[in-house]
Amino acid sequence: MSDDDPMATIDAVAACVAGEDANLRDNEIVRKEAEAAQARLEAIQTFKEDFVSKMRGAFDVMDGLLGELNRQLHKRSFHGLAYRFARQEAPGYRDMTRSSSGRPILGWRKPLLILTVENLTSFHRQVREARQADVCVVYTGGFPSLTVIRVLRHLLRAAPTPPRLFHWGDVDAGGARIAGHLEDSLGTAVVPHLMDASTVRRFGRAGRAGDVRALSRRPGAVGIIARTIAETGLLLEQEAVDPVPVGNASGSVPHQRGG
Missing domain, CATH: 1.20.5 (Single alpha-helices involved in coiled-coils or other helix-helix interfaces)
Structure with a gap:
């Protein structure tokens, strides 16, 4: 020009x-x-x-x-x-009041896994390309709103056994804070999915990560993600990574919250 x-x-x-x-x-x-x-x-x-x-x-x-x-x-x-x-029970009918006692009317046929996804494109790809019958995928819309947190609480309360919660998002300071917010709001451990150092080295890019030292000292998923940023010196937008089933990714490694 x-x-x-x-x-x-x-x-x-x-x-x-x-x-x-x-x-x-x-x-x-x-x-x-x-x-x-x-x-x-x-x-x-x-x-x-x-x-x-x-x-x-x-x-x-x-x-x-x-x-x-x-x-x-x-x-x-x-x-x-x-x-x-x-009063006699009618055969073939389900007692809705009994099944809902103490929990919402929501049942799962097998142990449930929950995967929260930060970005919309990755959410659509996950449910289309890596759908799993025992995984409930929830779109957080970036930083999860109170409505999203309430939905996740309903899912956690409805599960017959405590489900494992995974999170897939950007590997940057914001992504680390989102994972930490999920853990703090829901009171359960979050397992980072496709956010490990190996994936970041393969698909990440150089960028201004900011000071993540304080985040890296925190327990749980927020600390794991922040330490990955510090270790690799890279950032990762989740759209750069193809979806894979939960549990099949090298980055889906459980951790104990608080350590």
Whole structure:
């Protein structure tokens, strides 16, 4: 571009601004769509819990009426015979109130793994290219919102056994803080997925990591990720890595929280 062509400069700047504006709008739409999907999931779960609670209350009322009816029948004799009514389970039907006692109506057929994914492109690729029947994949939309945390808490409470929680995100200071926030908010250990030193050396790039020394001293996933950054001197955008099933990645190595 020549300084003697001011119109070309103006057109180039206008095109750049238009492109950035379109990107911002697209990102905002994607974020809003993800938030709406998470809010819908939470609303459905809340509705189910409320519905079963009301059903349980109705059954309690029915039990009370049945008990009163039997007390009255106990005082009467029909040709020398006493009768009473009893509630009987219908074969082939599931007792929703019993199955939901103490936990949301959400059951898993086998031990569950949860994988949180920071970025939308990687989330879509994970569920399309590396789908696993026993892995629930949750998109965090960058730093997880309160809605995302609530959904994850529902999943953790609903599992019959404590599920292992994996996280796949960018290997940078922000990615480390996201993993730490998940651990702090959910009170469970997070296993970094595809965020190990070997993967970072293979797909990472040089960049300004900032001072991660304080993060590297922290326990749990945040410290592991920060120490990987310090060790390799590289950063990694997760979109640069192809998805793999959880447990098949060299970076999916369990750790004990606090050490």
